């Protein structure tokens with residue numbers, strides 16, 4: 001178990017979701033195990049001992065997104081409502097604990113909220129998330145909360161009534177510097193198609209999965225990948241980490257002659273519907289942050305729809321890339337994406353990107369990178385413009 | 393009080409007296425309903441012999457029953473098992489639970505023994521006993537047909553009348569109160585059937601909050617490949633698992649001598665679909681509808697049943713398996729235990745029963761005629777009597793279902809820690825070890841499993857008390873069900889609080905069992921699993937389980953549960969300290 005603790009602490013540092021100096025993972029076997037920042041230990045220990053759980057992550061993102069977001073949230077708000085689909089579906093809302101509501105000796109407010117939700121935001125501490133089965137689960141819940149808060153804040157900076165202040169822009173300076181440099185179009189060394197043999201397909205899926213994570217295009221748990229050959233799919237399993245796909249690929253014949261693929265990704269239905277259009281060989285699905293943020297930026301003014309994730313029937317565009325709404329799995333996305341994906345890429349409102357290839361994974365990966373880069377640029381310019389306008 | 397009716401209906405079959413009494417709010421709030429409340433109400437009776445007239449047979453609904461909470465039209469039936477000798481509960485879905493609650497009752501408690509066969513009729517105005525001499529001896533279908541004009545029926549078949557130790561109580565819609573032989577307890581009381589037809593409504597404290605939570609649950613169902621995926625259980629029913637278990641090489645075959653059956657494709661989900669073009673046929677009010685039936689209405693078998701009447705008995709004929717399933721339903725017998733007992737008998741004799749003989753054997757079992765009299769005792773007693781106790785593939789006398797423990801180490805532990813014997817549903821580690829929900833774990837590794845099992849047992853004890861279906865939790869979690877419960881009752885329940893309730897229920901059951909003579913040596917798998925390999929292949933090695941490592945993890949489990957090294961209670965006053 002201590003190996004798992006080390007592994008996910010390392011992962012949080014590598015994927016950029018947690019500051020190395022402010023992250024702690026605890027796990028309970030028949031005794032308590034932990035790795036990470038000792039100064040967080042007293043709080044972490046108090047929490048894990050009082051909850052019927054296996055693992056706990058206490059960490060702060062490297063950028064002050066929690067502080068900036070809390071600064072924009074009314075002091076009496078009990079929770080933050082996420083905008084992105086993944087979090088909306090699996091976490092519902094993210095409870096908030098303010099500084100004056102707890103201390104290490106009196107952490108009851110945090111215990112109570114963690115008894116209700118998989119992850120919460122604690123002012124001055126960061127994100128606290130739990131797992132009741134594995135260490136990995138606390139890491140996934142942490143990542144989900146981080147993703148949700150990040151998307152929520154970016155959308156506010158872009159579209160809220162209150163434009164970003166100079167102070168906020170200053171606090172987030174390292175982010176603007178990151179966005180100033182494009183994600184490299186690092187695709188041409190991926191295995192070239194056509195991908196016909198099982199061994200090649202598994203290798204190509206492994207490669208592209210690792211690459212999307214290495215490029216920080218997506219967080220490792222949010223996405224799925226498939227390859228179509230001989231009227232069958234090879235598809236990543238549900239809950240599989242994109243950078244650890246070997247052994248986690250299901251073979252799913254299109255004629256449903258076997259149900260062994262019951263463990264395949266929840267987006268199997270969407271992948272099948274996309275392949276049913278013919279001629280396509282590969283699909284890459286992930287949740288690049290700025291594509292997700294911009295997909296949520298809707299300019300409709302006179303719209304009656306309130307549950308946009310589910311009920312919006314419009315096709316909008318990010319530049320020339322179509323955006324449609326639809327919930328995960330059997331929830332509608334599988335119907336809405338295939339009709340608009342002829343151009344090789346489509347975005348699902350508040351969720352992520354589907355990109356297709358007709359030979360290998362170079363084409364969908366480069367399309368996804370290209371879209372994300374364009375979204376990053378557009379976002380940066382728009383936010384900077386809003387801030388400048390404000391200070392004038 | 394919202395969510396509960398607060399009423400217990402007593403029926404004393406010895407005297408014919410029927411009366412209502414209130415249930416304390418304290419008990420309802422701390423044990424919820426279903427399994428938890430039923431187990432609590434056994435506190436003064438758990439030592440009784442399962443066939444003693446005074447033993448209570450409890451039908452207990454939950455606070456969510458009667459609401460639109462997904463999969464919650466269920467009840468728990470609780471007593472002591474004649475098969476295992478443990479405290480016993482079984483969760484069953486169907487219209488019966490709904491109608492019972494609608495008659496204004498949280499718990500129906502049946503005690504005593506009638507002199508002659510009777511059936512019990514309950515509606516909103518009261519309850520009455522009627523003679524059932526004409527129904528005695530009838531199969532389940534005939535009994536249900538004779539009574540269904542009066543409401544929803546729960547009945548026993550000939551197996552229950554003849555006290556087959558794994559006799560079921562069958563719900564009219566085809567659901568069964570299975571495994572532990574509570575049908576025999578009902579038969580011992582000479583109670584042939586219960587028919588209920590309440591028409592009350594359950595009020596909800598906060599309808600908006602309820603609707604919101606319900607939407608969350610449905611969204612999670614849709615996001616779950618196991619539930620609503622193209623290859624999931626809504627499409628194929630639980631036989632969707634046949635291909636998966638085959639691929640994972642953990643499908644029990646020939647009394648667990650092997651773990652792979654080459655002909656399993658004959659009864660896979662797709663094979664059943666091709667042969668029968670099934671209709672969906674699920675529990676009342678359930679959005680998943682995982683049960684399937686043939687066009688003529690014959691219920692089609694579940695995963696456990698196809699494997700056990702198939703691979704476990706070396707039978708490859710789908711029609712034979714469907715017939716066995718149907719016959720068990722009609723005779724009112726548990727399919728897993730019936731098939732596993734036949735399989736143990738087969739290995740003892742050196743010859744597994746042939747497909748064409750299974751029907752006769754099942755009939756003889758239900759009637760306790762010929763070889764059937766021994767088969768009716770279950771695998772453990774049968775193997776002992778035939779001098780080969782090691783060939784009973786059971787834990788605490790309950791025959792193991794269709795997940796070989798050598799293929800999933802959490803499952804290996806959980807079979808042994810289950811308070812009702814070798815059951816897969818108490819901790820249901822298959823969910824993470826095989827189906828990757830809520831996250832995947834390494835099935836060939838014991839690391840961390842003790843605590844996983846402990847937490848899952850607590851969660852599932854709560855789920856069985858709400859009462860909701862375990863399959864809901866391939867998508868949803870206690871988070872959403874705590875919301876549904878809070879919205880229904882107007883009391884605040886959190887997942888953490890629900891797990892505490894679950895822990896109390898689990899420990900209460902274990903306490904009863906230990907008092908009744910169970911000990912650490914009963915928390916053990918049959919020797920076969922520690923000494924023989926399964927069927928390795930396709931790059932998967934199915935080795936015997938490392939017994940030392942197993943014992944080490946069991947010791948961890950005891951420590952995590954707060955038990956001593958012998959798995960016993962440190963504090964003998966545990967029960968007295970509980971509400």
Ligand SMILES: [Zn+2]
Pocket residue numbers: 222223285286287351352
């Ligand atoms: Zn997605």
